[in-house]
Amino acid sequence: MPEAKIKVENITKIFGKQPGQGVKLLNKGKSKQEILEDTGLTVGVNKASFEVFPGEIFVIMGLSGSGKSTLVRLLNRLIEPTDGKVFIDGEEVTKMKGDQLREVRRKKLSMVFQKFALFPHRTVVENAEYGLEIQGVDKNERRNKAITSLELVGLRGYENSYPGELSGGMQQRVGLARALANDPDILLMDEAFSALDPLIRKDMQDELLELQESMEKTIVFITHDLDEALRIGDRIALMKDGSIVQVGTPEEIMMNPANDYVERFVEDVDLSKVLTASHVMKRAETVRLDRGPRVALQLMKDEGISSVYIVDKKKQLLGAVHADDVGKAIENNRTLEEIMIRDLPTVTPETLLNDMYEKMAASSLPLPVVDESNRLKGIIVKGAVIGALAGNENELNIKEVKQ
Amino acid sequence: MRLFPKIPLADWVDNFVSVLTERLEGFFDGVSSIIGWFVESIVNILSLVPSLVLIGIFVIIAWWTSRWGVALFTALGLLLIHNLGYWPETIDTLALVLTSVIISIIVGVPFGIWASQNETVKNIITPVLDFMQTMPAFVYLIPAILFFGIGVVPGIIASVIFAMPPTIRLTNLGIRQVPKDLIEASNAFGATTSQKLYKVELPLAMPTIMAGINQSIMLALSMVVIASLVGAPGLGADVYRAVTQIKVGVGFEAGLAIVILAIMLDRISQNIGRSKAD
């Protein structure tokens, strides 16, 4: 297990006049609702603890008012915690004085906001260079970095526009470029895509994932939308009434909801947009091309199957053969190479179930799953897909996914 | 019929003022000579320029900051004043107003900023500003004379006291109205208080601050007649003389000149604020 990038211990925020009293009540096990009724204090975040690892997209999800925005602001102390600790790279942020805290905000953490929070009096490039300007980076250098960062989010040519002249999606790209220009280790994104309309939102999610491939930031991403959480999260923390009720990978959350609350959250989700080929694939029976038709036929007999996949020495997929064809080939003295079916439709381990229906329908054989160098990883059998979509956990390879 | 003897409030104030005058004589003399020098310089510079050239400059400023309508009004208005023979007085008045407004800005904007950053300061300043504006402007003339004698300086001091409140108020308001999420964004990137002020709060508050300055200009203009009571020269003095000598015609001419000046300054300063906002 790598060292945690962000470590949060029992972080608590109580809004109101005498927050200390609220902490005592929380310790006595009172609920958010009871504390509000008894004292008028609002529990924003209730003893949240979690760790975020380097390079991870950690999603914090929950309904409106569950404390997500408060929690993410406790990480960079835009909101002062009432209790608890936050560590970044092992340093305790909650103990830092003004200068130290500012340094952490300048160098390590950048934030992207729900309503963009762009400076309307500054041009796009002036917005993007704001963080560097604050750090006193000289004009040429910060301009260049800001422009690079704008190019990264696809805003080349808009440097001298004002934010007000751009569409919502483009404005949020500026917000992202502004956050990236500092080259921070950590991105805090508070419902960064929630204000965008669905199509643009999906584009932005894809682009974020694509960017993440090359930048490998540690991202804390807030959302109230489970689909979004499942799409982009490596791990998801579910919040309710200020508390974290479950932390886990998307599969864990979907398949083992910790309680009724999570279950209700999860029940409407379309599994076919969450599960991938790697979750449902089975082991493929293979024969090396040079072994010949007799070996292939014997294998099919032993395993009781009607077809087998042909691979080369490197386990790269070459094709497949049917038992009937192999029988004839043996009679006619022909090789596997001559009779095998080539150009099989394939999917990758990351392909969503939702995206493989067409290929499944078009093929009489189970769909082979291959990696980027065409090595056969497994096959997709229709029954397993249907079982998984019906919520049958036995059809899932959760352990294999986590390795 | 008195239950208590009269409280000697007037005596206390007299005493307070005379103590102040004695103790701070040097300070008041210093301030007085700086302000005096400043007004005089403005008058000298404006008088140095041939009057028609100066009118041309004002027209260009009006045209530059505002629409051509304002420029046309400025041209016709100033030419009329010139024609009526009130040009030197107009320059005196302009210098008086400009000086008052510049002092209002130099003192008022920092106070407004301070009040915007600090709740206690705001709570102290607000009633003081209410007091400054509701007190009849006339009353300021008395301490002004005591501390600064007779002439243009006490006139300016009284004008400043009367004209400064909107600048303070609207600077405070403008900064407080900057959207919270922008302040948050600025903090999130690690801005210091002064970086936040100069890079985010003041630029975004500028239109509101300019509206405050515009009001201050108008209030300073409204003080020119009162300032003339303590010996400040200019159009106000003409109006005052016309009133005391019941010369309706002269009073009308000088009054008209003040109105023309007022409209011109109002439009120009309003539009400076607006063009900055875009």
Ligand SMILES: Nc1ncnc2c1ncn2[C@@H]1O[C@H](COP(=O)(O)OP(=O)(O)O)[C@@H](O)[C@H]1O
């Ligand atoms: N500044 C504040 N003062 C008082 N209560 C607040 C404040 N900010 C948030 N809250 C309360 O804290 C809870 C969590 O809010 P928030 O973190 O904004 O939730 P979310 O982002 O999940 O919608 C809510 O009950 C909200 O009313």
Ligand SMILES: [Mg+2]
């Ligand atoms: Mg929120």
